Amino acid sequence: MPEVTYLEALRQGLWEEMERDERVFILGEDIGIYGGAFKVTEGFIDRFGPSRVIDTPISEAAIVGAAAGAAHMGLRPVAEMQFIDFISCAYDMLTNYVATARYRTGVATPMVVRGPSGGYVRGGPFHSQMPEAAFFHTPGLKIVCPATARDAKGLIKAAIRDDDPVLYLEHKFLYRRIKEHLPEGEDLLTPIGKARVAREGTDLSIVTYSATVWKALEAAEEIAVKDGASVEVIDLRSLVPLDDAAIMESVKKTNKVLIVHEDTRTGGIAGEIAARINEQAFEWLDGPILRVTAHDVPLPYAPTLEDFVLPQTADIVTAARRLLAY
């Protein structure tokens, strides 16, 4: 089993689906000869040609709208946002058109919108965003956020095969930083809507997704070594559908929950998860549901500023200790 990066795993998944199913095509800005801003689609145009690897104008609304039209006709488009920050330019098309299409008309829109999300890379306010909360609120869209190379591959393949529109939010900090041995010649699929226990524990649950899974794992290790406490880490993998069962199972085991995400706090995913735990497992809690998130500010550029604003491993350790004291 060769070791592949998160980015390579995503590439493999996309490539394999294009080989497997001629209905799959990709469109986006600079994805052809240039291979995409992060080289996710490097070499694709040589293999699949310009009719299945379509360089588009700088027109996010048209990219998403055209993908929707093609999806209605039975194709399986994968639209790339060069940086996921630009998905806001297609917000109307996604929330009003794509998300409502099946409900209003019964017509399927099997398409994927993917792109590099997230910070910790000194990208500044417009190349670092986590966009999930805006779309999490809209019925009709699925959202996946892989944290591992295995899921980067498994979720892109599952997203392409899904009959619903899926936002696939890859994390650019993870692209080349994490590696994993992946089986070859095997159809590697991660089911959408299923969380994963990234680390088993008994004293406290950390519920998180995307890059902060790794920070939670670091924090869990530090607490195990220094405090002797056992922290469980749940990697949600999918935000819509959200795996309530996996969250509640962990809550009922540890009775303490810390929710961690990189996105800003107010109106973030953590609030919804906390509300669900409150509704479904209140009697099992031995302490308040705590959150570690970004501060409620646009994400600044300077390393000192970005590091201050974004959740760090030390923040997770601090919050976990506060909760373990209950």
Added chain:
Amino acid sequence: MAAPAARRSPIPAGLSEDALLEIYYYLRLTRSLEERLVNLYRQSKVIGGLYGSLGQEGQSVASAYALEPGDIVSPLIRNVGSMLVMGAMPLDLLRQYMAKGTGPARGRDSGVHFVDLERGYLGNISHLGDMVPVMAGIALSFKLRGERRVGLVHVGDGASSTGAFHEGMNLAAVQRVPLVVIIENNGYAYSTPTSRQTAVKRLAEKAKAYGVPAETVDGNDIFPVYEASTRAVERARLGEGVTLIEVVTYRRKGHAEHDDQRYQPKEEREHWARLDPIDRYVWRLVAEGWVEQANLKAVDDRVTAELDTAVAVAEGEPPPGGDTALSDVLADPPEAERLWHRRR
């Protein structure tokens, strides 16, 4: 069909007498259906707003008549005529506006907001301009699969101001997809006159920015609309890409039925009433000796009978059950969660 007495000139645009009568059928059906809807609205049997196309039926029918089976049209609210030409049933329009559970949108959305890709129509959403990129994608699918099919998307003078219109036109043009874009310039976007919508004299001028051909035609004359649409459809089918057609017409009613039209001068409305597309069409058919008056009367009777039946059926149908609202947000899961305080 009885042969006409004496043709004073040949029928233009390669149309047959039967085709002329078929076009007349769709024109009359569109207008009469909308008249029925107004009556139902006044009886509070239409739910919410009602949008009409009085005076604009000609272009909707004539442009869609240039399409063939397999082609797909995306209408706006005033393109009921296009949908009827593609095979939409008047009964379904009635069900839509009356929010019946039996309607194609199952009571979830109103008016022309419904889809039948087999018959060849993709209803719009209310966010103007959005259907241009979506139809660009549909036309892209035709191109990628090498199908000789064509898309036609209607926008209004107002929608041509949106970013989605621009992005969709530009993408469609650069990809040379088989798409016809019709800007139906009816003088007003709700209350805003076209002169405050755009600084160009003719909306067709916008085509220059996309490198596509365009023409402006009289939207209240069936023949030039049909001929321009046929040329554009033919170009698209031959792989020559996008054409923009501006059809100039006039919205003789308000934006919706509730609208008092205080912003439209009375003389202006009267002027355009004298240019009514159906009246002009009928006058010409008879004056040129292309069809017999009796054949037109037969169409009128057919339309009346069909609508009598459709209205009676629609009126007798039930609204959707409230809890049907939970299905089909996603394919999987097929039902949204029913909230605990609604569990009985």
